[in-house]
Amino acid sequence: MMGTDGTTQARISWYAILLASLFVLSFAFDFRGRVGGNFLQFMMAGLNSLAFILLAFYFGMRLPLRRGAAFIFWGWLLYLLFGSIGAIVNGVPAGQFVRIIYPVILFLEGFLVAWWMGRRSTGAGLVHAMIWTAVISLVFTLWWGFYFSGRGTERIRYEIISPLIPFLLCVAAFDLAFARRNRMVALLLVTATLGVIALSVTRGMILPIGMIVGVVVLAAIWNALRGRKKVPSPLIRIAVWGAALAVVGLGIGLLFAPDILQRWVLRSLSGSSDVTFWTRVAAISGQWDQLIANPSAWLFGKGFGHSYYWPDNFAPLVAPDISPSVFSAPKWYPGEFMWMTPLFYSGFIAGSVAIIILLFGVVKAFGMLTRLFRHQTWKEPECRPLWLAVLGFFAFIGLSFTANPFIIRQAPLFMGLCMGLFVSLEWHVVHRHKN
Numbered sequence: 001m002m003g004t005d006g007t008t009q010a011r012i013s014w015y016a017i018l019l020a021s022l023f024v025l026s027f028a029f030d031f032r033g034r035v036g037g038n039f040l041q042f043m044m045a046g047l048n049s050l051a052f053i054l055l056a057f058y059f060g061m062r063l064p065l066r067r068g069a070a071f072i073f074w075g076w077l078l079y080l081l082f083g084s085i086g087a088i089v090n091g092v093p094a095g096q097f098v099r100i101i102y103p104v105i106l107f108l109e110g111f112l113v114a115w116w117m118g119r120r121s122t123g124a125g126l127v128h129a130m131i132w133t134a135v136i137s138l139v140f141t142l143w144w145g146f147y148f149s150g151r152g153t154e155r156i157r158y159e160i161i162s163p164l165i166p167f168l169l170c171v172a173a174f175d176l177a178f179a180r181r182n183r184m185v186a187l188l189l190v191t192a193t194l195g196v197i198a199l200s201v202t203r204g205m206i207l208p209i210g211m212i213v214g215v216v217v218l219a220a221i222w223n224a225l226r227g228r229k230k231v232p233s234p235l236i237r238i239a240v241w242g243a244a245l246a247v248v249g250l251g252i253g254l255l256f257a258p259d260i261l262q263r264w265v266l267r268s269l270s271g272s273s274d275v276t277f278w279t280r281v282a283a284i285s286g287q288w289d290q291l292i293a294n295p296s297a298w299l300f301g302k303g304f305g306h307s308y309y310w311p312d313n314f315a316p317l318v319a320p321d322i323s324p325s326v327f328s329a330p331k332w333y334p335g336e337f338m339w340m341t342p343l344f345y346s347g348f349i350a351g352s353v354a355i356i357i358l359l360f361g362v363v364k365a366f367g368m369l370t371r372l373f374r375h376q377t378w379k380e381p382e383c384r385p386l387w388l389a390v391l392g393f394f395a396f397i398g399l400s401f402t403a404n405p406f407i408i409r410q411a412p413l414f415m416g417l418c419m420g421l422f423v424s425l426e427w428h429v430v431h432r433h434k435n
Contacts (some may be wrong), residue, residue: 023051087303096305114420123385166395204402211398214239282310389421
């Protein structure tokens with residue numbers, strides 16, 4: 001088998017597969033909340049870092065030097081460097097800096113591990129570890145959310161939502177509608193993921209689903225217009241399965257959980273009083289005001305972990321029951337909207353590079369998806385890792401419009417893994433087909 005640089009690939013050893021699996025599985029039990037946090041979180045991070053270091057030595061510390069992979073790696077390093085300088089200049093406390101920058105580092109580590117593995121294998125072993133991690137996270141987060149929040153089904157929200165649900169839904173939907181393998185397991189996973197979303201009444205999880213479906217349909221239509229081919233049968237199966245699941249879900253809601261269905265209706269019709277929406281707008285406004293207020297921040301930003309505020313004019317829309325001074329108190333956790341925070345942390349130069357890298361991934365993944373459709377590669381088992389990487393990347397990008405995936409560890413780690421896989425697998429999975 002040939003690698004992306006034209007060199008002959010060696011068979012990857014069990015040692016590397018084991019390390020890569022440990023690297024991914026290290027955060028399978030990741031959680032939100034203060035209870036029992038420090039020791040367990042440090043232990044997970046330690047295992048992840050150890051696996052990454054051993055993998056780096058195994059692959060000879062090789063770094064991307066050409067093409068898109070080099071742009072992603074070195075551009076993201078620039079982003080990390082400028083944001084770190086900004087933190088030093090602006091006196092960001094060390095604890096805040098480490099907590100905010102770590103998920104950003106995990107994105108880069110995930111990209112490198114997937115790039116290393118994808119150059120010397122089909123990526124199947126890495127994808128298996130990602131799927132098992134997502135399944136464990138789904139079950140664990142569901143239990144953790146109920147147990148430690150102390151809430152019942154009538155009040156539970158995002159506490160039970162695993163950030164890996166979008167990826168797991170891509171896996172299940174692809175196996176069910178495209179690959180047509182393990183269909184009972186895939187149907188169970190689709191039902192479980194959608195069931196947790198329905199139970200949590202979290203509308204933000206609907207956007208990744210809509211984005212995946214929209215991108216897949218757009219890619220298929222684009223190929224149909226260019227190649228004059230009929231609509232792929234998997235899309236028909238998705239439409240049929242989706243309609244059936246929607247009808248069954250609505251029926252279950254009416255019969256067994258009318259209170260949850262009522263909560264969905266109320267949250268969906270909230271309109272201009274939508275607190276979730278206005279908190280994101282307030283965070284964007286506050287970060288932008290601070291960024292442009294100081295010309296030096298245009299270059300290095302305010303630094304990872306820097307505090308920002310919500311402008312008090314948003315108080316009536318977000319929290320009318322508290323005073324403006326309390327409302328505008330400094331906040332140092334990541335902003336809820338991903339596309340503003342790179343500029344706030346690293347300035348207009350490196351922050352713009354980080355945004356361009358993510359957009360570059362969107363363009364490259366869409367182009368890859370159209371070629372996957374053109375050659376009907378869903379029929380080939382060896383192409384499954386690339387399909388899941390492309391679809392998974394779109395899922396996390398979709399999530400970024402309602403939340404910031406870089407707030408937590410699992411989402412940026414998986415986003416980096418997905419990007420690294422579709423960049424490294426491009427040559428020997430897609431380019432071997434004749435155009």
